[in-house]
Amino acid sequence: MSRRSKLLETFRDLVLNEGERAATLDAVAATAGVSKGGLLYHFGSRAALVDALREHFEQLVTEDLERMRDEGHSPSSWYLRTTVDYSSELERTMAALVRIAPAQEGEVRDALRAARDRWHQAIVDEIGDEQMATVIILLGDGIAYNAELEGGVAGSDSRFAGDREVEHLEQIIAGLRTIRNA
Amino acid sequence: MSRRSKLLETFRDLVLNEGERAATLDAVAATAGVSKGGLLYHFGSRAALVDALREHFEQLVTEDLERMRDEGHSPSSWYLRTTVDYSSELERTMAALVRIAPAQEGEVRDALRAARDRWHQAIVDEIGDEQMATVIILLGDGIAYNAELEGGVAGSDSRFAGDREVEHLEQIIAGLRTIRNA
DNA sequence: GTCTATAGATAGATAGAC
DNA sequence: GTCTATCTATCTATAGAC
Known part of the structure; x- marks a missing residue:
């Protein structure tokens, strides 16, 4: 991994x-084992770190959707199952x-909204039900929120x-779609 | 409202x-129209502000649950409808x-977890279905997350x-409970 | 209770050596 | 590309006048 990537990950x-407050340039440099000057060579300002993180996110979202499509996964299932994996780079x-x-200025929020809308659209395209798609997105957001609350333990039960919870959710969603299609 | 409450609200x-980073003692004092010394008379440190906010939250949660019970609301419906009101003091x-x-130290996260568990239990007591109760909590968390993303506009559509979205959610949940009870 | 003044630490950022 | 040294602004907090 490039030093630049390592710094962004740190x-x-x-x-x-x-927390945001503790993520200072000093802290990033020290944690990554580099001097502040070294850090500032790669990212000329703190804002540049945020910008790079947003750009990386947009790329990860595109890759996630491409992989979902190329491997033929069900969007609703894929969304819930990747959301619960809090250890992934995307999450x-x-x-x-x-x-x-x-x-931040609007760009970060715009990127988050755009990503949500892309996932939402993929699920609508699959199941043809706007409101059910919204339910699935909301459940995913709720999962992410609670994973954070638990400290973001990967593979937590x-x-x-x-993981078990997601299986329950999928059963519930499957039941829902059955009655809504009837 | 007491000056202390006004400062905490600010x-x-x-x-x-x-954002957390911008919420400095200087900014709080200036926004509330008081000097930094005045602020520090009421809250002796920044940590004291966080502590007071957590204590206030715990009290609001207790009042929320008491009101729900005293007024005879359905816990699942109450939870979704109060969650969507991003302008409320509790939210x-x-x-x-x-x-x-x-x-923060664990206390803030403990308070958030405890509140979630109290709402979850109230919903389980109502509908007698652990997994459906979890679905409702997750939907509420997802709603809160998306409200924040939109800038927290109250009464947003x-x-x-x-609001309309919550009505859809309630219809979907009602449908779900029907098939699970069958 | 609220203020001003100020201390001491830390923030983001620049300059220039290597 | 990475470092040290340093500048300036800002942060939390204290002391003491009113």
Whole structure:
């Protein structure tokens, strides 16, 4: 991994683990084992770190949707199952952006909204039901929220954000679609 | 409203509107129209502001549950309908605590978890179905997440967090419970 | 209770050596 | 590309006048 990527990952993890306030240039540099000058060579300002994180997120979302399509996954199932994997790069990057969004100009929030709408559309295309698609998106957001509350443990079997929970959700959604299609 | 309450509210709104990073003692004092010394008389440190916000949240949750019970509301419906009202003191206080949670000791996260579990239990007591109760909690969390993404507009008719959306959710949940009870 | 003044630490960022 | 040194602004917090 390039040094630049390593620094961006360190920034992201500090935002997630210690909060936006603790993710200072000093902290990023020290955690990544580099001097502040070294960090500032790759990212000329703190805002540049945020920008790079957003750009990385947009790329990850595109890759996620491409992979979903190329491997022929069901969008609704794919969305719930990838959302629950809080250890993935996509989920961690998105969670970090959600944290810092209010302090940023509109671009970060725009990127988050755009990603949500792309997933929503993919699910609508699959199941042809706007409201059910919204339910699935909301459930995914709820899972992510609760995963964060538990400290973001990957593969957790928490009552609110575990693997088993997703299986229950899928059964419930399957039941729902049955009655709505009847 | 007491000056102390006014200052706490200002801190909370700064966290929500500008982010944790911008909610400094200087900013709180200036926004509330008081000097920094005046602020520090009421809250001896920044940590004291966070503590007071958490205590206020715990009290609001208790009042919310008492009101729900005393007025005889359906817990699942009450939860979804109060969650969508992003302008309420409870929702704003909770959202602010979610923002600052990672930077805090365990107490803030404990309070958030405890509140979630109290609402979950109330819904389980109503509908007698653990998994459906979890679905309702997750939908509520998803609504809150999306309300934040839209800037927390009260009474919004957003596709993801509006009043009409909650009516759809309630119809869907009602349908679900019908088939699960059959 | 509220203020001003100020201390001491830390923030983001620049300059220039290597 | 990475470092040290340093500047300036801002942050939390204290002291003490009113």
